[in-house]
Amino acid sequence: MRPSGFRLHGRALFAIAALSGGAPAAAHSFGVVYNLPVPLWLYLYGAAAALISSFVVVAYFVSVPAAATATASRELSGQPWVRALRRAKPALRVAGVALLMLCIVSGLFGTRSAYGNFNMSFFWIVFLLGFAYLTALLGDFYAALNPWCAIADGIARCWPGYTRGRYAWPAQLAYWPALALYAALIWLELFGHIKPDSLAIMLLAYTVLNLVAVPLFGRESWFRYGEFFGVFFSLIARCAPLDYRPASGQRRGELHLRKPFSGLLDLRIEHLSLLLFVLFMLSSTAFDGLHETVAWTQLFWIDLYHRLTPWLGANPFQAYPLLRRWYLVWQTLALLLSPFLYLAVYWLFVATARALTRSTHSVRELALRFTGTLLPIALVYHVTHYYTLLLVQGPRVLSLASDPLGRNWNLFGTAGWFRAPYIPDIGRVWHVQVALIVAGHILSVYLAHVEALRTFADARRATLSQLPMLVLMVMFTVAGLWILSQPIQPGG
Incomplete structure (x- = not known):
């Protein structure tokens, strides 16, 4: 149990860090607290149920001949x-x-x-x-x-x-x-x-x-x-x-x-570096959302600070300048290591699928073969985190085009357009985000099953190989929704 004195110092340091935060939040563009209409666990259970149901439907209806013609x-x-x-x-x-x-x-x-x-x-x-x-x-x-x-x-x-x-x-x-x-x-x-x-x-x-x-x-x-x-x-x-x-x-x-998304089935990843590129598309977006949350910030400014107090002392004002530099290193390492963490998790589940099917393909070959099925998740993560920026700030480009240098010009007569900010309803944004994340993961389940049918040419082994991947998709869905639901620290 933490001493009450540390709890006070740790929260004081967290408050200093929050008040002196840098640029405005990028992924979450709203400065208000939104209370979910139903508890988060209901969304998570519902999303998981949708994924499992879609897996059952896909496994039952998608056949080997259908998989063979999926890329026409x-x-x-x-x-x-x-x-x-x-x-x-x-x-x-x-x-x-x-x-x-x-x-x-x-x-x-x-x-x-x-x-x-x-x-x-x-x-x-x-x-x-x-x-x-x-x-x-x-x-x-x-x-x-x-x-x-x-x-x-x-x-x-x-x-x-x-x-x-x-x-x-x-x-x-x-x-x-x-x-x-x-x-x-x-x-x-x-x-x-x-x-x-x-x-x-x-x-x-x-x-x-x-x-x-x-x-x-x-x-x-x-x-x-x-x-x-x-x-x-x-x-x-x-x-x-x-x-x-x-x-x-x-x-x-x-x-x-x-057919939409069928091009992913033709994608052949020839090197581990391209697999990591795809995984970084996933992990960097997730990190962008996570690193602005109160939970992530407290992990460093309260929990880690507690372990460093013997070296830094208990005065948060004296410790803050040094910790701020360490915080940048901490953030940088987390960002750069994130695709390798995703790779380790992905590799583990692919290895499990290989063991279940007793496949002659190597884990590396299977991991590269199924990389394309992760791209719908990367795309919907990108959309859910950033599409509000496109709605809010995107139209201003039309007015800025008439005054690109900020000199009060009006070259094309559009300088007065979209001056008033558009703030979308945050409840509607949340439900769009949930729908997109679930839809993207369902699509990945379908593509992974089609790829499995083409890889194993046996419906039973293909379905068996996708059980670990289904667990992975559920984990991704839960993690994505949890990150989106977290409150953002002031000054993001």
Whole structure:
């Protein structure tokens, strides 16, 4: 039992940390307390029951022949609207480069206000959120419009051989550079206190990195393995009903229509680094929600502080400056280790499935094979945590487009649009979040069963292999809903 004196000091330190917190919360955009209409345990039991019921239905009705035809598609390349899009592609690529340059210029020379500068809203809200969700609906159009790829192609017109590359991409590198860059972006988003000018410098540095990497490793290799936005959007695009296949060699780009999410069944993860990239899409979103909660903050500022008092002393005001630096290290380690924690849990359940089925496939092979079935969960986690930001801040881009530097301009007559903030009903937000999380996990259950039927070609063994995965899905669902239900510390 903790001494009453420590409880007082620990809570005093927690209050100091909360009052001196950094930027406003990103994932949870409401500063009010919302009481659930029914106890949380009822939501958890209901979600678990929905998953188990869906598993029974899928196991009973989905057969081996149905699994074999799950990825059928129809080519749309000859459609008039597709031909029109192909003709518009050069103009769209120029627009993409122009928007990148505008983000850099507005950050360097515009207002320092995060809410008044175009680049903050466009990059964090429209590009990272809006374009990601659009990709889940329309496919990997980023592969055709990638502004850094467009700049490299433009340089190649004046510098023949620029995109060929001097060195072959090292096989051992695989997707590690993309994962490292992705982790760096999330760290900067959460702990970097990014402002318009620092965002502009970040985008400028990333542009230079791309333009240096292309002549070293070649256009094809770099934009496949190293350019992490391309990796991120290509994974999300597997959920879309439209399958854009970029031009390669003499073959023109093609567009195919397929069943939504069926592209995940064609996804073949060839390296552990790409599996970790997918798991980081999951874990970083979960961490973003968790690290702002009172429960997580108390774990460090009260529980850990209790163990450190022999070295730090009992005066919270003296201990706070040092603990604040340690807190950043603690947060950083938690973020960077999160995909490896998810990997350990995922690996354990895959190993259990292999043991139950006595499969000849290795655990590594099975883990890579079923990675795609985790992407619907990653997508719905992303949506549930961030879609309110898109609703609240996204429309402001239209007004900021008329005044990108914050100089009281009105270039397109939209400067007065969407000035009043839109605050969605928090009860409705919670129920949308619950519905999305449950739906995403049910979809993952279905895809995992289809993949199991294709892997084992035996309905009984396929169903048996999915029992551990069902437990894993229930755990993910419970954890996701619990995080969303937690109160957020003041100053997030």
